[in-house]
Amino acid sequence: MRLLLISKRSPQQRDLIERPYGRFHHIAAELASRGHEVQVLLCSHRSLPSSRIRIANVDWLSSDVRTLGIGSFLRELNQYAAEFEPDWIVGMSDIYYGWIASRIGRAMGARVAIDAYDNYEAYMPWNLPLHLLWRRSIRTADLVTAAGPQLAQRLQSHRRDGHPVEVIPMAADPEFRPLDKQACRRVLGLPAERHLIGYVGSWGRNRGTAMLIDAFRRARALRPDLQLVLSGKPPPEALAEPGILCTGYLSDAQMPNLINALDVACVVTADTSFGRYSYPAKLCEAMACNVPVVATNTEPVSWMLAGDADHLVHHGDAAGFAERMLDLLDRPRAEYGPRPTWNMHSKQFEHLLITLSRQ
Structure with missing residues (x-):
């Protein structure tokens, strides 16, 4: 054809x-x-x-x-x-x-x-x-x-x-696959022994990212060694939060290293006319790397995660998001089944x- x-x-x-x-x-x-x-x-x-x-x-x-x-x-x-x-x-x-x-x-x-x-x-x-x-x-x-x-x-x-x-x-694009966590941290200059949560999505008032910072603050109160890794250019209020690490903008070749360097990846979408039909590529990438994910429970995200309650939290529930972050820290890898x-x-x-x- x-x-x-x-x-x-x-x-x-x-x-x-x-x-x-x-x-x-x-x-x-x-x-x-x-x-x-x-x-x-x-x-x-x-x-x-x-x-x-x-x-x-x-x-x-x-x-x-x-x-x-x-x-x-x-x-x-x-x-x-x-x-x-x-x-x-x-x-x-x-x-x-x-x-x-x-x-x-x-x-x-x-x-x-x-x-x-x-x-x-x-x-x-x-x-x-x-x-x-x-x-x-x-x-x-x-x-x-x-x-x-x-x-x-x-x-x-x-x-x-x-x-x-x-x-x-x-x-996920083919380059997203499981890699050695410590090797990825060394490449990016990230701390080897800390627990690292990560978010690599967009920021916006209607997206729920303020909830993410609130959840991280709650989780860090219980685990002081916890750090949140952000890429790109987060807003000043995010960078001002204790425990935040910002990598800045990374090359495309470095993004698989960033995902694999994390203990838990966060995916935040909102219950809006956009979020109700959003299928985040970053979720596909984390799943392809077998990195544990905590995500807001919109219908598309729930469908992508096959409704697995271990990874899903109601939108706006900062306490639940923090609890799920901490629960997933002890899992070295997540198994999501065969990936498309x-x-x-x-x-x-x-x-x-x-x-x-x-x-």
Whole structure:
């Protein structure tokens, strides 16, 4: 098959040309490895020049709406698609690209698939016209896939004639695997003998990170040797808390070391229009490394953890979160069962495309 994927160039703040990762890269690369011709149109708004590069047997073509202007930008995408003559056009990574995939697919007579890993409507709740275009794209697409059953159920309400939304879950990238804890601590300069809790997600008032700091404070009152490791640029109030260690921004290659250096990894999501459909990649990564996890009990996170109460705490329950942190400290490793991979998910996606192509 000839497969054309359309995505933003930098989903989750990672440039797919400079820092390939996740479902955006690995599904395309795995499909190409099985003999399909794959191109990916990457869309940006950073005043970048148009470019073409080949990575993992996939042609990655980049267009920038600020550089070209909206009219020339859409014409360039149409031109790329017309030259490639795809059997399928797949919109990924954002609400815009579902609409663009649908638009180009109708013009070319190609089949259209849309893949969603988040509730994109939560990003811009005020942009109702764009939401209507997104829902129309979902309704008319030949195939819709979602990162989990909760999101699939939400998208199902927009489908035409009850065509099912299929689940293609999140997975950890291949570099996330169990590594020696002490070796990882030495690489990162982290204390060898302390108990280390870690959080590597985003910060925000509506995310529940204030609860995380409260929980750590409670846990440290009982275990004074406990330290909380943060990466990136946490807010000043977090850095001011006693017992906090901040690594700053780490390279992609160092992130598996950080996860494996931890005694317990924390995953915090909120009961919001975004959090109720969020399937955190950081949870996949910790599970792939067999690191014990304590996580807020949203439906998607509970589904990812198979409802295991040893790892789940109600959102906002700082005391319960602290108790679960301390309970998990004594587990050297966690066993989550066989973990899904991007290879497995791409085979599932390929099967869906082939099956629908024959109908």
